[in-house]
Amino acid sequence: MNAPEKVVMDGAAAVIPAAGVSRFHESARAQVAGAAHYIDDLPEVRGTLFAAPVMSNVAHGRLVGIDDTAARAMPGVRDIVYSRDVPGDKMLAAFAGDEPVFAIDTVQHVGQVVGLVVADTVMAARRAARKVKLDIEILPAILSVHEAHAAQSYVLPPVFVKRGDAARALSRAPHTLEGTLEIGGQEHFYLEGQVAYALPQEQNQWLVHSSTQHPGEVQHWVAHALGLHNHAVKVECRRMGGGFGGKETQAGHLAVWAAVAAHKLRCPVKLRFDRDDDFMVTGKRHPFAYKYTVGFDDNGLLSGLKLSMMANCGFSADLSGPVADRAVFHADNAYYLADVDIASYRCKTNTQSHTAFRGFGGPQGVIVIENILGDIARELGLDPLAVRRINLYDAAQPVGTPIDTSPEARNHTHYGMAVEDNILHPLLERLEASSAYQARRSAIALWNAKSPVIKRGIAITPVKFGISFTATLFNQAGALVHVYTDGSVQVNHGGTEMGQGLNTKVAQIVADELGVPFERVMATASDTSKIPNASATAASSGTDLNGRAAQYAARNVRDNLASFVCGLDGCGAGAIRFKGGQVISPVATRDFTDVVQRAYANRIQLWSDGFYRTPKIHYDKATLTGRPFYYFAYGAACSEVAIDMLTGESRVLAVDILHDVGTSINPAIDIGQIEGGFVQGMGWLTTEQLVWNEKGYLSTHAPSTYKIPATGDIPARFQVELWPEANREDNVFGSKAVGEPPFMLAISVYEALKEAIAAARGDGARVLLIAPATAENVLCAVMRPAGAD
Template sequence: MNHPGATELKAMAWTGVGVGRPHESAELHVLGQATYTDDIPELRGTLHAALGTSSKPHANITAIDFAQVLASPGVVAVYTARDIPGTNDCGPIIHDDPIFADGKVEYVGQPIFVVVADSHDNARRAARRAQVTYEELPAILTPQAAHAAKSYVLPPMHLRRGDCQAAFERAPRKLKGTLYVGGQEQFYLEGQIAYAIPREADGMHVYCSTQHPSEMQHVIAHALKLHSHHVLVECRRMGGGFGGKESQSALWAAAAAIAAKKTNRPVKLRADRDDDMMVTGKRHCFWYEYEVGYGDDGRIVAAKVDMVSRAGYSADLSGPVATRAVCHFDNTYYLSDVDIRAACGKTNTQSNTAFRGFGGPQGAIAIEYIVDEIARELGRDAYDIRKLNFYGKDERNVTPYGQVIVDNVIHELCDQLEESSEYRARRQAIDAYNAGSPVIKKGLAFTPLKFGIAFNVTHLNQAGALVHVYVDGSILVNHGGTEMGQGINTKVAQVVAHELGRDLRHVRVTATDTSKVANTSATAASTGADLNGKAAQDAARQIRDRLAAYALRLYGGVPGVLAGGASGAASEADAAAVEEVLFYDDTVHVNGHAIPFAELVQKAYLARVQLWSDGYYATPHLHWDPKAMTGHPFSYYAYGAAVSEVAVDTLTGEWKLLRADALYDAGDSLNPAIDLGQVEGAFIQGMGWLTTEELWWNAGGKLMTHAPSTYKIPGVSDCPEDFRAALFKNRNVEDSIHRSKAVGEPPLLLPFSVFFAIRDAISAVAGHKVNPPLQAPATSEAILKAITAIEASR
């Protein structure tokens, strides 16, 4: 048996991944030196734009008078749909989303025109002086109303397995009910913004805060009636995205580019917070009607659910969001016979769009609500009912859409959290506390998660990257992902550093740029590090293999290496020898020689060895039949669970999260420090969605919660004093980047435990004998309403 020598042992110990490293821009963020789109120095002659928007939810435009707009200080021009050189559309899938409304408006806040002026304030003030005459039309504002009117942006979808109706009729026990879960504003720190600069020969360079530069490139090219190669879209970083800048940054990018093209001057379009919230879409709210059959032990034997989302006035990404909701309805539970329907209700409100979780949270919360109901009906602990219904290992392991689960760790993960959170003892302690506390009631809940990782649309699961090694040994990386604070650039840099054996300080990641890596997918669906990390690894590995082959030629005495030329890679016969060359600790080890990386690079350059490479990755084994709603849509699953303890004042509806324990499966984490931060951030953001963040439209279709003064995101005081987040030790069974797992979206399901802990506390008012009719978000008003309802039923 061959034992590794000292050199091999050192190589095995050295790593660039799997260790906590600071975010690559952390210091710049703290010092205020990180450059966002609005910080880019403005070129001489830059103009500023503002949108003029509709004041009606549904109406024909009969006349527009721009006289006062054009007479306003600093105004240069006003442009409408008729001034667009090409296509008046910014819809990502279906072309039903105009850049500027043309003849008809379909929600309050819909852009009708853009004003271009010498300053941001002048443009914004002038935009409000337009005189628009409307002929009002009937408006639909809620998903329930849309469903009743059969008003949809897309045909409804339907997934069936088994004979749900027959199984329901045979079931010993049955329950039916409804649930409403509200939407959520992305509330990124940096609002929507684009800065468009005309270039020579019809070129257009657009700096844009976007998760999808390639989509922005396409929309701008079509709007300007140009080819994609005329348009360069660049994004160094965003001040948050959360899905709100996946498709809906297109409106702002296109409007800025149109104005820049027409004036032949640079134009910046920056949205104020109020305008941003009034114009852009949010997380889809959902209305559910469900019926479930189950046994005396609590095992579900039949589940039927009808889900209707508030899509808004156009399709946007509502179809894929609904698909993911359907595919996540099962969450961690085996459902033998199901009937799942989903519809995207067309309403006269903002066109809702991607939001962290992309329909997954909306799908999974429905089954969690159902399990919570079953437990209370049986007088059992909801966690025990959850465990009873978990997917199995070798049986009961096929999802309703036909994917076999091969990586199930939910049993082990939950067992670990049950012990570390002291769940059983705390449950007994809370029951004792509630028995002696008539006003303040405590609640406890344990909720699991299973989240599929990949884009619903198979062809989007691909990525490219460029890696350059310079003669001094420094490394520059460009990839198709976008940095929105989640640390993708840090992780990709770690992957490249690991591959080439370099310290992380020698690797730099540049701005995402459509002229460097083309045809990129959005940074979304939790695939950013998975896809772009693999692509960058591929590029770096090609360079490493070339350097290894060259090192063998110099120091190894291996015949045939680079026989095809100095810039060629090793032949098949030499592949094993190339693998024996070790790259670690900024040094290349070959045949007993230790050569500094930078020194070998300099020699390789003189020998005309190619020191840059492109990389590519496409996720394997994915397929999906959208008509049958079956296939293998996900590369793998991420798992997690959380336990939350709350206290609720039954007289005021106020509540407090006392303690939260979260355990998340990040696989073999690329960067545990960043991943823990993502888990904690997702937990608080998801908690906000389910508790304080309420979207409210008045009877006239106007969004009234359109500013920090009326829309309540969680603050520091809302965070639990005792917050115990940890990563579950695991290793991805799929060949993901270094066997890690995605950590962007799945942890947002962890705070389901907060919502159900509040529900548990409310149910204690009636001795846990009644299911509280609590809807989400569980605001203080909603909590009081639920308490009143259960007190009335006693």
């Protein structure tokens, strides 16, 4: 979609800025035409071989032996690669150092990769891999988070965060509720599966094409496994067909496996998972279980909270530490918690090692407090929106007003960060009015009184989401901007493009900084030989970090050109303007290309680097206190649903969203991210159910057994509006991050379902709805006896 462009008048000329208007995704036309290349589309070098994984069929056991005789006899098979073939460290270079490249002495989950079959074709490798027989002595397996917690089986030590005296507050509260909650995981289901292509180069150097959100980490992991320095490995990624966090660390596994195989066979090796293998090998969103006691008064105002969060991390740490940390950080969502005691347990189970997923633990934190507030409202017979509103952090003060630090002020999080920019009070008021929430709530009550089978529910839930990597060192970025003598511009940065429009936004920023048309700027593939040590494209910080770094790089080139023109015209550098493809001084107006060519002839530097690090952030990792985030992004959604009391089936009827992206760099892309994030969140909470059987086998490992939202699940009414206010912090273009925050707006669907279930039950009892709210789980919630957990 293309919104109307904002036109800036510059004298007699109409200048259309590159940023702040809707522009097509830079690869859109190529993608529609099938001309946008992904890793598996790249031309294969002569001699390329293909790999397929040999996987454990046991959840936990001792690896006694391997019989690969039948596999080696299969047509086209060249070799089979095991742990003994890893030339460097046999453990992956993950921060916890707890995951082997290939299984060594034990297997830890069904689907763990024991080795690779390498063959002349993809299908030959896959057929042979299934012929490898593993002799495994079965050991006891831990398959649930509750078993793990009871056995104190953790991938990392528990973390505790406290403020005030929760026990005392609970003892004095007029009302208390105790409860539990179970929230399932989620498969990333990117359209492009995991893939890597490793090519040996001269002098023991390597080129790896990886579908990854973190090329720098892939470079480090491959070098570590091959026993090389990082400079010997180059990683490239032009684009991914979706990532959602699933390619932040786990793409590194395939790159390492392919590189080890290529090292052994001395030829290029490509490894691409089919969908079933991708499901079985890779980690998911962390499932969580909760236990809580909450105190509150007659109006629903919280007066104490004791909360235990148990994250199912799988068999290794991966990114579970920071994921669980962020869940702790977002257990408040938009609400002030005066007296709180949070315990976070990072549980080790014999399943896939769970990993980053859009929101990175934030959704698992937000949903528990929203669930609690919804239950309080139903307990008191109040409108849940009123209960949410009374518990909000204090509204933001006018810009420049010192923040109130008095004990009475409700503007500091439980981890010690001041909430200075809270716009949820006016934002909720506007959404309540624009969605006609009160009128619809009354109409739904009348509907439910007359309808014996179909019950409806409506809910508004807000989101306050912190923007920055919680690992402070990752909040940095670099970029290169090259201006060529024909006036065209190339930008390269450390971020990766996974369909979210990062390259488009960066190109818009660079175009405006140089005052040239958007079409003159090209963003190129992420490349570790151009931008070293780049952070992952994650934490919704891609544009914040890389856009600012690219802006600084472009500014350096612009300043060089401005100084040159000043020398020609005898004026100050501040008098030079770059607009509409022209360079304007008090003396003359010149074409940008002409200025570039004259500057080149005078040996003026026409390229530059740019570097940016996020200011203000700091926190103590041991106590989880400080300021881990640069700013907060806000939003709210109103969702209306219907359930069938006889079958448990549900449908989302209408959604109204008001979301804060600051000053939008590209409204079309931002709205697309909001819509996509919401629908993905809706899938997490309604249809996407992961089921492991009693032997630890993932039964839902294909589209036939795992249901993501489809076009028929999109509500007939789906309205998205952007909040019209710039970021109060000095962020690029006044924008705010948009990738992850909208995901949590879908919690409004879950809360609306609970409202409908409460109406269906009609007994005033608390609703216990296991997520995802499949038809079975909805029906169970409707039929569950009052007071049963």
